[in-house]
Amino acid sequence: GQQVMQIPQYQHVQEGEDFTTYCNSSTTLSNIQWYKQRPGGHPVFLIQLVKSGEVKKQKRLTFQFGEAKKNSSLHITATQTTDVGTYFCAGPAYSGAGSYQLTFGKGTKLSVIP
Amino acid sequence: NAGVMQNPRHLVRRRGQEARLRCSPMKGHSHVYWYRQLPEEGLKFMVYLQKENIIDESGMPKERFSAEFPKEGPSILRIQQVVRGDSAAYFCASSPPGQATYNEQFFGPGTRLTVL
Numbered sequence: 001g002q003q004v005m006q007i008p009q010y011q012h013v014q015e016g017e018d019f020t021t022y023c024n025s026s027t028t029l030s031n032i033q034w035y036k037q038r039p040g041g042h043p044v045f046l047i048q049l050v051k052s053g054e055v056k057k058q059k060r061l062t063f064q065f066g067e068a069k070k071n072s073s074l075h076i077t078a079t080q081t082t083d084v085g086t087y088f089c090a091g092p093a094y095s096g097a098g099s100y101q102l103t104f105g106k107g108t109k110l111s112v113i114p
Numbered sequence: 115n116a117g118v119m120q121n122p123r124h125l126v127r128r129r130g131q132e133a134r135l136r137c138s139p140m141k142g143h144s145h146v147y148w149y150r151q152l153p154e155e156g157l158k159f160m161v162y163l164q165k166e167n168i169i170d171e172s173g174m175p176k177e178r179f180s181a182e183f184p185k186e187g188p189s190i191l192r193i194q195q196v197v198r199g200d201s202a203a204y205f206c207a208s209s210p211p212g213q214a215t216y217n218e219q220f221f222g223p224g225t226r227l228t229v230l
Contacts, residue, residue, distance in 0.1 A: 037151060042205055043217040045156065088156055095159070097172035101147075102219065104156035 002027045002093035008103035014113050019076040021108035023089035030092055032065055038085040046087075048075075053070045070094065081112050116141070118208050118222035119188075126228045133193040136223045139208030144188045147173075147219060148181060153205045163189060165166070196229045203227075 003026045007065035009044040014073050023032065031050045037071040047056055049072060056063045062075045076083055092100040119138040126187040127133050139146050144164055149157040159173040174181065174217035178196075183189040193200055203225045 030195075033218060041222040042223050043219070050216075050220060070118070083208060095170050095172045097170045099162060099170040101123075101159045101162060101173070102157075103159070104149075106154075106156040107206075109154075 001006045002091070002103055004089060004091055004093075004103045004105040006089060006108050008108055009106065010109050010111070012111045012113060013079050015081060016078050019079050019083070019110055021074050021087050021089075021110075023072045023074075023105055025070045025091050027093070028069050030069075030100075032069075034063060034072075034074055035088045035090065035104075036085050037088065037107070041085075042089060068106050074108075079110070081114055084110060084112050086110070118220050120206050120222035120225055122225060123223060124226045124228070127196045127230060128230050129197055130195050133148040133196050133227055135141040135193075135204050135206075135227070136203075137153060137191070137206030137222055138188040140205075140220055141207070142210060143208035143220070144211045145209045145217070146183050147209075148189075148191050149178045149205045149207065151205060151224075152196075157205060193227075197229075198229045201229045202228055 001057045005024045007022050033048045034046040050067050053067045054065040060077045064073045086109045088104050088107040090102040090104045094104040095101045121136050136168050146163045148160040161181045162170040165228050177208045178194045180192045201225050203224045206222045207219035
């Protein structure tokens with residue numbers, strides 16, 4: 001079945017440094033979604049990318065979808081302590097039971113040292 | 115507009131007991147999903163429901179687990195005869211009508227199940 005892999009699994013950065021997490025799918029994706037989960041919290045939708053090569057920005061966050069629609073990245077410029085959490089990418093995969101369901105990567109856990 | 119609601123937030127059960135987890139989707143949302151999350155892991159799809167219909171339960175263990183989304187009331191994930199391996203966070207998500215694979219999902223706060 002489809003696999004969605006994320007690296008790195010953990011990242012510790014000094015406040016003000018940049019951060020990037022990478023997401024790779026074993027199959028071509030129709031779209032990719034990114035979610036953030038704060039410690040003890042629940043996943044919150046950040047963005048969806050649909051087009052090949054698409055780049056979207058949200059303030060200090062930049063999201064990219066690869067040309068082949070098999071990989072994606074999230075880059076945070078000048079991290080702040082409010083960026084702490086786990087970032088997940090997710091792509092639809094055929095479940096084998098007649099529908100497509102989101103397959104989540106294991107996430108990248110970001111720690112920011114003040 | 116209230117978000118996705120789940121209760122209870124924390125649930126402790128002894129081995130062999132039953133666990134019932136409830137989820138009320140956002141107003142106007144007709145798609146409900148249940149996920150399980152183990153510590154330091156991603157979310158694993160369990161089941162996808164619409165009102166009175168199970169659309170896809172391919173991620174749910176065939177034994178002891180069941181789900182429903184009745185015409186009235188919340189969606190319920192039921193785990194019978196719980197075992198220690200069922201300890202996890204269970205998240206419910208909902209999305210509006212339309213092509214489900216292109217809709218963002220809105221997650222509830224989760225139920226943290228602990229089996230003693």
